[in-house]
Amino acid sequence: MQSGLEFWAPHVAAMEQESVATAEYAKRHGLALHSLYYWRHKIKAAATQTSGPPERSSAFVALTVSEPVLAQQRPGSCTLVLGPGVRIELPALPAPEWLAALGRAMHGER
Structure with a gap:
């Protein structure tokens, strides 16, 4: 004897493949409509659980600059380079x- 899943899975797959309404498929094959709805829902839920949640994309995107970009500094502005990848752009000399x-804060002093 076939289990519920063995019986209903091919029907659900055929119904999806044919792109036919659930009620129409059930009537054509002499199936209980509520059972077909139940198994369709159960099979889809199981497929969603096995595939897992969709991966989240990172908010950061890698960027490659092929040529150096030189910023146009305004007269009186100041750029402090504190280390690799750390720059502070100020509108005027502090x-x-x-x-x-x-300087003291950078060295952990007060």
């Missing part, structure tokens, strides 16, 4: 006290 405090 006060010496601010620069000293930044």
Whole structure:
């Protein structure tokens, strides 16, 4: 004797392949409509669980620059390079006290 899944899975697949309405397929094959709905839902739910959740794409995108890009600095602006990949762009030269405090903070001093 066939189990429920062995019996219903081919019907659900055929119904999907034919792109026919569930009620029409059930009537044509002498199947209980509520059972066909139940098994179609159960088979689709099982397929979703096995495939797992869709992968999330990263919010970051790798970027490759083929030529160096030089920023146009405005007169009086200031760019501080603090290390590899760390730049601070300021609209004007900061006060010496601010620069000293930044230097101390970079070295973990107060």
